Every structure is written in C-alpha cells, then in structure tokens.
Amino acid sequence: MIIVVDPEKKTKIPFSRGILTRSITSTGVDVGIAYSIAAEIVKELERKKVKVITKDEIRKMAYKKLLDHGLKDAARKYLFWHELRRLKYPMIILLGGATGVGKSTLATELAFRLGIRTVIGTDTVREVMRKIISKELLPAIHTSSFLAWRELRNLPKDVDPLIYGFESQVRYVTVGINAVVERSYKEGFNTIIEGIHLVPGYVSLNDRSFMYLITVKNSEALEARFYERARYSLRPAEYYVKNIDNIMHIQEYLIEKAKEYGIPIIENIELEQSINSIMNNLMEEIPKRLKERGIELSI
Ligand SMILES: Nc1ncnc2c1ncn2[C@@H]1O[C@H](COP(=O)(O)OP(=O)(O)O)[C@@H](O)[C@H]1O
Numbered sequence: 187m188i189i190v191v192d193p194e195k196k197t198k199i200p201f202s203r204g205i206l207t208r209s210i211t212s213t214g215v216d217v218g219i220a221y222s223i224a225a226e227i228v229k230e231l232e233r234k235k236v237k238v239i240t241k242d243e244i245r246k247m248a249y250k251k252l253l254d255h256g257l258k259d260a261a262r263k264y265l266f267w268h269e270l271r272r273l274k275y276p277m278i279i280l281l282g283g284a285t286g287v288g289k290s291t292l293a294t295e296l297a298f299r300l301g302i303r304t305v306i307g308t309d310t311v312r313e314v315m316r317k318i319i320s321k322e323l324l325p326a327i328h329t330s331s332f333l334a335w336r337e338l339r340n341l342p343k344d345v346d347p348l349i350y351g352f353e354s355q356v357r358y359v360t361v362g363i364n365a366v367v368e369r370s371y372k373e374g375f376n377t378i379i380e381g382i383h384l385v386p387g388y389v390s391l392n393d394r395s396f397m398y399l400i401t402v403k404n405s406e407a408l409e410a411r412f413y414e415r416a417r418y419s420l421r422p423a424e425y426y427v428k429n430i431d432n433i434m435h436i437q438e439y440l441i442e443k444a445k446e447y448g449i450p451i452i453e454n455i456e457l458e459q460s461i462n463s464i465m466n467n468l469m470e471e472i473p474k475r476l477k478e479r480g481i482e483l484s485i
C-alpha cells in the first residue's frame with residue numbers, strides 16, 4: 187500500500203486512485219481520461235516501489251501527466267485549484283435563476299468538481315421557514331415563488347403583481363439565506379447555495395462570494411427541462427408548464443437585476459459548457475480578489 191503524507195498538515199492516508207481521479211476531473215478532464223492518468227501514476231509508483239509519497243509529489247506527477255497528454259488548460263486549472271486549497275480561501279458560490287433552469291444540477295456537478303461538501307437549496311431554507319411561520323402569518327412563503335402574488339391582498343396599484351409577489355417571497359426567504367451565508371463565512375467552509383430566491387440586491391455578498399444567474403434560452407427549452415425533471419422527481423411537469431409564462435417573466439426580471447448588479451449570466455445550454463464558464467470565471471475572479479487582499483497566487 188502507498189501512503190500519502192502531508193508534512194505540513196501532519197496527515198497520512200492510503201493512496202486513493204478515486205481521490206486523484208476526482209481532483210483531475212475538477213479541471214474538466216473527462217472522468218475516463220482522469221482515471222487512466224491516475225492509473226498511470228499508480229503504475230509508475232508501484233514500478234519504483236514507492237511506499238510513501240507527499241501530496242506535493244503527486245501534484246507534480248499529475249501536472250506533468252496532464253501536459254504529457256497535451257491537456258495544457260487542464261494542467262493550469264489543476265494547479266490553480268490546488269493552490270487555492272492550500273491558501274484556505276473558503277468561498278460561497280451562489281447559483282440563482284428561475285425555476286427549472288438547471289441550478290441544482292449545476293450545483294451538484296460543481297460541488298463534485300471543486301470538492302465542495304456543502305450544497306444548500308433555497309427551497310430547503312423556505313421549507314424550514316414554512317415549518318416555523320404559519321401560512322396565516324406569512325402566506326407568501328407557503329406557495330411557489332411564481333404564485334406568491336395570489337396570496338397577497340391590497341397590492342399597490344402601480345406594481346407588477348407577479349414580481350411584487352415574487353419579491354415578497356424573496357425578501358422573507360432571504361432572511362434564512364443570509365443566516366446560511368453568515369454561518370458559512372463563520373465556519374470558513376466552501377459552500378454552494380442554489381435557488382430561485384438568490385436575487386442580486388437581496389442576498390448579502392462579500393469578496394468571497396461568487397454569484398451567477400443561470401438562464402434558459404426560451405420557454406420551449408424550459409418546458410423540456412420540466413418534463414425531463416419529472417422523469418425522476420415528484421414535481422409534476424404540468425404544474426410548472428401551466429405557469430411557464432410567469433416563470434419566464436421572472437427570468438426576465440432576474441436578468442435585469444443581474445445586469446444592474448454586474449452578476450455573470452450563464453445561459454445553461456449544455457452542462458459541461460455551463461460548468462466550464464463558471465469555473466473559468468472563478469479562475470479569473472479569485473486571483474483579482476486575492477490580489478486586493480495582497481495575496482498573489484503562485485501559478
Ligand atoms: N444544461 C442542461 N442541459 C439539459 N438538461 C439540463 C441541463 N441542466 C439541467 N438540466 C435538466 O433540467 C431539469 C431541471 O434541472 P434542475 O437542476 O432541477 O433545475 P432547478 O434546480 O434550476 O429548478 C433536470 O431534469 C436536469 O437534469
């Protein structure tokens with residue numbers, strides 16, 4: 187058995203091909219190729235009868251293998267994410283977007299790629315709030331975001347009822363979201379939060395939070411997503427398809443808010459492309475934020 191040591195952190199763990207494969211896939215390399223690179227590294231270590239190896243030595247071997255395979259961009263990303271882990275720069279990634287656009291799918295994939303263990307949906311925050319605050323007290327949180335307007339009385343005359351109702355649910359749920367955000371900052375954990383309630387100008391952001399608005403091209407694309415989701419979820423497609431015009435109207439409102447606050451907008455056409463866009467943006471943004479703190483990434 188090969189033991190991986192980290193003299194700095196005083197850790198000793200058995201070498202895991204799975205862990206190495208995952209850290210290589212975090213660069214966007216196909217999992218099959220990542221697995222074969224990890225296998226090549228294991229074979230080389232066994233041939234040299236290596237019994238103990240440091241994380242740094244593995245990192246250098248993986249980086250060289252990526253270059254040998256002609257995967258220059260992946261090699262750069264690989265070094266970046268490892269340097270970031272060394273720096274202990276806990277970040278919060280927030281994926282907003284209308285119902286059904288692909289937020290939770292992207293959040294799960296991004297968490298896997300970046301080795302982030304905490305993923306929280308704002309609909310879960312809302313569910314907890316629903317248990318604490320009764321429908322009589324706060325009707326606007328006890329329904330879907332695109333139907334909240336129907337629970338409100340005496341709406342002001344000059345407002346868009348749908349958006350007014352949506353904003354009232356967002357305002358309430360944001361109280362819970364900000365509690366989650368503060369906890370993540372306090373614990374220093376990397377966290378991904380995803381949900382319809384992440385609206386620019388409501389959720390509190392700081393230099394360690396990275397927000398993205400996930401969108402779909404049109405209602406046809408969104409409708410297909412609802413039917414796709416209904417194949418494995420109890421959320422009936424028809425319920426959302428019936429309200430698709432209101433959901434798309436909320437997406438237009440979210441796009442306006444994203445432009446107003448300079449939040450990157452990711453049209454979620456293909457999963458890999460969306461993940462890469464977010465990771466490339468993070469690789470641009472993080473060094474800038476670190477530089478403002480006087481920290482230079484050594485890659
Ligand atoms: N880029 C994509 N291409 C095709 N289908 C997608 C993509 N992203 C997500 N989906 C599918 O769309 C459906 C809704 O995605 P989901 O992540 O549940 O949306 P949200 O969390 O935004 O409500 C799911 O069935 C998911 O598999």
Ligand SMILES: O=C(O)[C@@H](COP(=O)(O)O)OP(=O)(O)O
Nearest residue numbers: 284285286309330331332381382
């Ligand atoms: O309120 C809403 O718009 C959706 C948000 O969920 P996502 O589809 O964005 O995950 O919750 P639902 O009514 O489906 O319980």
